[in-house]
Amino acid sequence: MRTIQIKQILSQARVGDTVTAKGWIRTKRESKNATFLAINDGSTINNIQAVAEPGQFSEELMRVITTGACVAVTGVLVESAGSGQSVELKAQNIEVYGGADPDKYPLQPKKHSLEFLREIAHLRPRTNTFSAVLRLRHALAFAVHKYYNDNGFFYLNTPIITASDAEGAGEMFRVTTLDMNKPPRTDDGKIDYKEDFFGRETNLTVSGQLEGELAALALSKIYTFGPTFRAENSNTTRHLAEFWMIEPEMAFFELEDNMNLAEDFVKYVIKYALENCTDDLNFLDKRLAEDEKSKPQNERSIPLLEKLWFVVNNPFERLTYTEAIKILVASKPHKEKKFKYDVAWGIDLQSEHERYLVEKHFKKPVILTNYPREIKAFYMKQDDDGKTVRAMDVLFPGIGEIIGGSQREDNYDKLLARIHEVGIEPEALWWYLETRQFGSAPHAGFGLGFERLVLFVSGMTNIRDVIPFPRFPKSAEF
């Protein structure tokens, strides 16, 4: 007997075929005339219904067939009498791989809170919501690779262990093999990292960008897609300590090209999901609509699918940081002192400001450019006014910043001066600086936070629910 996925059975098998469905029982319903088992193997959000006749199987067998048990059901496909499915499986043989004691199995068929499901992250992929999110996540990752491959980019693997916090993006996690209880000391009592595995201090990377730039100045167009780590203590719904980032880097691209690529790229991956994850997105759309019902009318967000198509079909608003500050200063929440953080030229925009611009003012995704140099990383190309840099952030409704990027400083002297200014040791970045001495070229790139993208497309509200096993302060259980 050929084992095929339930998705294939439901879409390709014909009435009269004998098939074996293997999966986990979602529900078991018993009536006078039959027992109905809804079986799901995660290949699709849809279950296959298996039907057993009364007395057909031993009582002993039927007792271990409960929600959560893993089974293989062999039978003949027949047209379904019930609504909700076109075919069902008339069981001829049932094999139980593993039972799930109903007194102990935590995932009984009822609505569980997302908070509770986070505590059982080892089982939550068996729920409709999480399996839908995980399939969507896969499709989005696939679309990312497809987009770049189709557009002449090369996938570059940048190091995960790094010796520089060149990004200055946040607190880093240390990587060491030293004995923490008895670390070797230098003469002045400091920990002697010369004795450490790499002979120096090393950390988990916060970004693959700097290495990405090296490769872009050879292969022209590259992208990374890898895990990044930030030990910032942000207990928010949009921050993880371990997240995945996609970082394209392109030689011969300036800020405008960078913006065009970012917009085209996110639209492409969202459209890919809309076209290839129909069942899952329909489910998530309904799920969100159900959640929204509990909110007052004026606080409800627009339906998920409508929101996604809107983003795909409309140009993003583009404006400078300086223009955005003017809008914010003139805004009602600023005048009425409703913002928690004050607004003035030079501030790092807070998420309340970003969301005002996106959700209230423009009502669409926004690309902000030319930020003050003081609040951005040293590598961004300086504007001629001496005050701003060629940065760009893409801001999304409900999310805030989803992409951060810039054109890079390609002038050796300016870059070196900036490195001194921000207090980085130039020796630590000698290799980065050399690319500006040997065949320097205009180039640009950006980073898309993959989980923020999944968050947006799935309509989930907490970033911890769009990665299989989230890492955040005080949590690394699974």
Ligand code: 4AD
């Ligand atoms: O804006 P960031 O810090 O930019 C960089 O790291 C650059 N090196 C990117 C580049 O130009 N190649 O981070 C990029 C994106 C953010 O816009 C956000 O979507 C996401 O990464 N991000 C996080 N996502 C989840 N949890 C966190 N703690 C995140 N920090 C940043």
Ligand code: MG
């Ligand atoms: Mg940023």
